[in-house]
Amino acid sequence: MSKLPILIRKSETLKEKPDPNNLLFGRIFTDHMFIADYTEGLGWHDHRIVPYEPITLDPAAIVFHYGQTVFEGLKAFASKEGTIRLFRPEENMKRLNRSNERMCIPQINEELALDALNQLLELDKDWIPTAEGTSLYIRPFIIATESHLGVSSAKEYKFMIILSPVGSYYKEGIHPVKILVENNFVRAVAGGTGNAKTAGNYASALKAQEVADREGYSQVLWLDGLEKKYIEEVGSMNIFFKINGEVVTPALNGSILEGITRKSILELLRYWEMPVTERKISIAEIQEAHANGQLEEVFGTGTAAVISPVGELNWNGHKMVVGNGETGPISKKLYETLTGIQTGKIEDPFDWVVKLEKSLTPQA
Known part of the structure; x- marks a missing residue:
């Protein structure tokens, strides 16, 4: 009953x-x-x-x-x-x-x-x-x-x-998307409503998204609202970077949405015993890792898209092509595992x- x-x-x-x-x-x-x-x-x-x-x-x-x-x-x-x-x-x-x-x-x-x-x-x-x-x-x-x-x-x-x-949320599907790093507008600050799933957060992102659309980018990557230095999240996703063998993602700080897919990805990576860290990440660090050949993969996570590999980041006109613009092995494995668990194609150990x-x- x-x-x-x-x-x-x-x-x-x-x-x-x-x-x-x-x-x-x-x-x-x-x-x-x-x-x-x-x-x-x-x-x-x-x-x-x-x-x-x-x-x-x-x-x-x-x-x-x-x-x-x-x-x-x-x-x-x-x-x-x-x-x-x-x-x-x-x-x-x-x-x-x-x-x-x-x-x-x-x-x-x-x-x-x-x-x-x-x-x-x-x-x-x-x-x-x-x-x-x-x-x-x-x-x-x-x-x-x-x-x-x-x-x-x-x-x-x-x-x-x-x-x-x-x-699929993106017309590109599991194929890599291009993301524009936002420098002018901000989405949220600690103490605001960034960690709540409320309509105003998305309305405030529309202007930056319009700019990204005009320049041929699927989404906007937001930086912190105070220094415009540290990476927070993408408009509809949390963001992950694989740098020199380690997967890193911005730590929750009160202005980042606590994604359920994000949480699941972290648990999956730790289950696989892969190095994974939640910490502050500056966009300058990502640019340096790219310049040094250590930026191996970038991907977004969210309910709608599940996993979105990122093939290009554009920060201040500097285009960082990731993995030759192709889907990386970790992104692919995470996508296949998570969707497999969701649909029952593979075992759900969690x-x-x-x-x-x-x-x-x-x-x-």
Whole structure:
């Protein structure tokens, strides 16, 4: 029996499923969504699954004016045996609550939130694509809905979960991407909201991303907000460097998002007994390592892209081509291992995967 009673209103008209071989990221959504409301003094209430549809908010809703919102991103995978697999979903709900704490949003019950997701997936499980490299992207989010033009935390919220069948986040797929190092704008500073997954962090990154797009780069690499000297993260990923046999990544410092894929990569590398270090890394150190022939690989990690090898870094017009612009062996091994664990193609020695009781039609 379900732990969370949810009112379910099924859609009367089901959508046509998209071609799984031509999925764009985050453009198509399933038939249903989950919603719960929060009212101060009452808590979270009216848990329901309804047809995917527009929602109505007052023009004075706090989310529009003061940006009080948080979100998460995870994926559901279809194994060839027809089971539904989630990758470390409890970590996403923990991080959602950490973001809630920073943004003065009420905590959710993590176990009940996962149960709500489970019920939503049961209803829309036929939307999980089965083609190679595809998955069902899951977007939980919370918005402040109270109507009040005043700078204070809201007393009313909506917690929602929507689902989207997706292919690769980058059109390049596992092929190396080009990244522009940002020198003018900053994303976050310690004490700010950089370690919370909140909308404003991404809005503030758009201008730099526009510049990168115009110059033919897939993403922006952010430096620290004080000295513009130390590497922090890429717009949608954490970042790793393999220098002279050692893998290094920026240490969490209060302005870097605590990536779940990042955490998994660190655990994998240590499981393989590879040298790996979390520390401050300056962009000048990376340039020097490149000049000395010691910068062997660069790759980004994130839920959407999983692993993105980096074939070129551009800092102040100085282009650093990494590994002849090709995918390196560690990037490839990490990608194949992590996606293999996620989809059930290889053994999961860490118990990262949650297998849902629901099952899909077995694949041919």
